[in-house]
Amino acid sequence: MRPLLLLSGLLLAGTVQAQTTFRITSVPASTPANATLYVAGNFNSWNPGSAAYALTKQPGGSYEITLPATVTGALEFKFTRGAWTSVESDAQNQDIGNRRYTVGSGPTTVDFQVLNWKDLGGPATCSSTALQPNVQVLSTSFQMPQLGRTRRVWVYVPNDYASSGRRYPVLYLHDGQNVFDNCTGFAGEWGVDETLSQLQQQGLDATGCIVVAVDNGGGERLNEYSPWNNPQYGGGQGDQYVEFLVQTLKPHIDQNFRTLPDRLNTGIAGSSMGGLISLYAAVKHPAVFGRAGIFSPAFWFAEAQLKAYLHQHPAVAGQPTRFYFVSGAQESQTMVPLMAAVRDSLLRGGHAAADLSYQVRADGQHAEWFWKREFPAAYQWLFRPAAPNAARPSQDLPGLAVFPNPVGQQLSVQLPTGWSEARLDISDTTGRVVLRRGLRQAETQVDVARLRRGSYLLRLRHGPTTVTRQFTKE
Structure with a gap:
C-alpha cells in the first residue's frame, strides 16, 4: 500500500x-x-x-x-x-x-x-470632443440611498429634443464609463451617442430615445451587478442596485426629462455582469421594464440561483417583455450554453418566442468593440420604432408580414390584403438602396444572402401608400 x-x-x-x-x-x-x-x-x-x-x-x-x-x-x-x-x-x-x-x-x-x-503616465492623449453635444453628465455624485453611495450619471437626448416638444422612450445602461466617452471607457466605448444620432439623421429611428448611463462602482461592480453572492467573487447587492434604478433614478429622469414612462417605452441593457443584472431587473420588474438588451451575459456568476429565480418568476399576463441576447461563439465554454438555457427558461415561463431574439456571432469577443458593433441591431429590434413617412399606419394594413427577423438567407414578405403587387426597396444604415425589385402577391421570398450583416430598412410602395419594416441580417 x-x-x-x-x-x-x-x-x-x-x-x-x-x-x-x-x-x-x-x-x-x-x-x-x-x-x-x-x-x-x-x-x-x-x-x-x-x-x-x-x-x-x-x-x-x-x-x-x-x-x-x-x-x-x-x-x-x-x-x-x-x-x-x-x-x-x-x-x-x-x-x-x-x-x-x-x-x-x-x-x-x-x-x-x-x-x-493610465493615471500616472502624464496627460491622457484621448479627447472627449467626440462626444455628441446632446450628452451631458447629469451628476458626478448622484445619490444612491439604497446603497449609501454616489455615482456619476450620464444622459443622452435625441437630436430634436430641444425643438420637438415630444416625449421619448428611455434606455438605461450600466457601466456608464464605457457608453459615450473613450476617455473614461475601459478598452474603448460603445459609441451610443454617435449611433443613435446617426440613426435619427438617416430616418431609421423615427422616435428617438433618451439614454441614461450609470457608471459602475469600480470595486463594487461585482457586488452591485449580481443579486446573489458568488463565494469567490462577491455579489449580493444587485437587488439594492435595481431598486435604486426603479425607485430613485427613474422617477428623477421622468420628472426632469420629457419621457414616455410606461413599460413599453422603458428598456435596460448591459454587457457581461451588466447583462446579468439587466435580465434580473426585467424579470423582477416587468411593470417597469418592457425591453432588455443582454450582451455577453455573465450568467456563470450565479448559474443555480438564476435558474431558480426564472422558474419562480414566469411571464406576467398582459406584460410582454422583449429580450435581445447576443454573444460571441468562442467567448468561453459556458457563455453560449448558459445563454441558451436562460432563453429556454424564459420560453418555458410563458414568454413568447417572438419577444426573444437570440444571436451568437462567430467572431464575437468579450470586448467593447463587439458590443459597440452589436448595439444598433439590438436597439432597433428592442424598440422597433414606428415607420417613418408612412402614408398609412402599418397597423391599418392587415396581412402585412416580414419575417423572420433576424434573417439568414431568405426574407419572406407577405403583402397586405388587397395588394396584388408592390415596389420593394431595401436600404442600409447609410440610406443607400442595396436591393430593389418588384414584388407580386405570389412571390413571397426575397433573396438577401448577398447582404452584409447589419440593420436594414425595407419599404413597400403601392400607389400612394408606403409602409416600412426594419430587419436585421445575420
Missing part, C-alpha cells in the same frame, strides 16, 4: 504544480512603492481589484501571482493597480489591447513588463 500512497502523493503534487505563474519583471518608475498590483481578466469577471488576484512583490522588485488550477484555456487579461482608472497603458499612455495567453498542461512562468499606468 505504501508505494500506491506515494504514487498518489506524487500525482497530487504534480497536479498542484501544473499551474501558471505570471511575473511582472519591470514596472514604471512612477509606480508607488506601496502599490498593490492585480491581474484582471476573463477568468475573474474582469475585476480590477480582486484580492484573490493580487500579485506579491518579490525581494528583487518583481511581482508574481500563481493562478488557481481552475484557470485554464485561452486567457485575456490586463494588469492594474486596483481600478480601471489605474490600468496599464503603453509608452505613450494610450490604451492597450487585452493581453492573451493560453494555459498549457505543465507548470510555467510567464514574464511581462508594464510600460505605464
Whole structure:
C-alpha cells in the first residue's frame, strides 16, 4: 500500500504544480512603492481589484501571482493597480489591447513588463470632443440611498429634443464609463451617442430615445451587478442596485426629462455582469421594464440561483417583455450554453418566442468593440420604432408580414390584403438602396444572402401608400 500512497502523493503534487505563474519583471518608475498590483481578466469577471488576484512583490522588485488550477484555456487579461482608472497603458499612455495567453498542461512562468499606468503616465492623449453635444453628465455624485453611495450619471437626448416638444422612450445602461466617452471607457466605448444620432439623421429611428448611463462602482461592480453572492467573487447587492434604478433614478429622469414612462417605452441593457443584472431587473420588474438588451451575459456568476429565480418568476399576463441576447461563439465554454438555457427558461415561463431574439456571432469577443458593433441591431429590434413617412399606419394594413427577423438567407414578405403587387426597396444604415425589385402577391421570398450583416430598412410602395419594416441580417 505504501508505494500506491506515494504514487498518489506524487500525482497530487504534480497536479498542484501544473499551474501558471505570471511575473511582472519591470514596472514604471512612477509606480508607488506601496502599490498593490492585480491581474484582471476573463477568468475573474474582469475585476480590477480582486484580492484573490493580487500579485506579491518579490525581494528583487518583481511581482508574481500563481493562478488557481481552475484557470485554464485561452486567457485575456490586463494588469492594474486596483481600478480601471489605474490600468496599464503603453509608452505613450494610450490604451492597450487585452493581453492573451493560453494555459498549457505543465507548470510555467510567464514574464511581462508594464510600460505605464493610465493615471500616472502624464496627460491622457484621448479627447472627449467626440462626444455628441446632446450628452451631458447629469451628476458626478448622484445619490444612491439604497446603497449609501454616489455615482456619476450620464444622459443622452435625441437630436430634436430641444425643438420637438415630444416625449421619448428611455434606455438605461450600466457601466456608464464605457457608453459615450473613450476617455473614461475601459478598452474603448460603445459609441451610443454617435449611433443613435446617426440613426435619427438617416430616418431609421423615427422616435428617438433618451439614454441614461450609470457608471459602475469600480470595486463594487461585482457586488452591485449580481443579486446573489458568488463565494469567490462577491455579489449580493444587485437587488439594492435595481431598486435604486426603479425607485430613485427613474422617477428623477421622468420628472426632469420629457419621457414616455410606461413599460413599453422603458428598456435596460448591459454587457457581461451588466447583462446579468439587466435580465434580473426585467424579470423582477416587468411593470417597469418592457425591453432588455443582454450582451455577453455573465450568467456563470450565479448559474443555480438564476435558474431558480426564472422558474419562480414566469411571464406576467398582459406584460410582454422583449429580450435581445447576443454573444460571441468562442467567448468561453459556458457563455453560449448558459445563454441558451436562460432563453429556454424564459420560453418555458410563458414568454413568447417572438419577444426573444437570440444571436451568437462567430467572431464575437468579450470586448467593447463587439458590443459597440452589436448595439444598433439590438436597439432597433428592442424598440422597433414606428415607420417613418408612412402614408398609412402599418397597423391599418392587415396581412402585412416580414419575417423572420433576424434573417439568414431568405426574407419572406407577405403583402397586405388587397395588394396584388408592390415596389420593394431595401436600404442600409447609410440610406443607400442595396436591393430593389418588384414584388407580386405570389412571390413571397426575397433573396438577401448577398447582404452584409447589419440593420436594414425595407419599404413597400403601392400607389400612394408606403409602409416600412426594419430587419436585421445575420
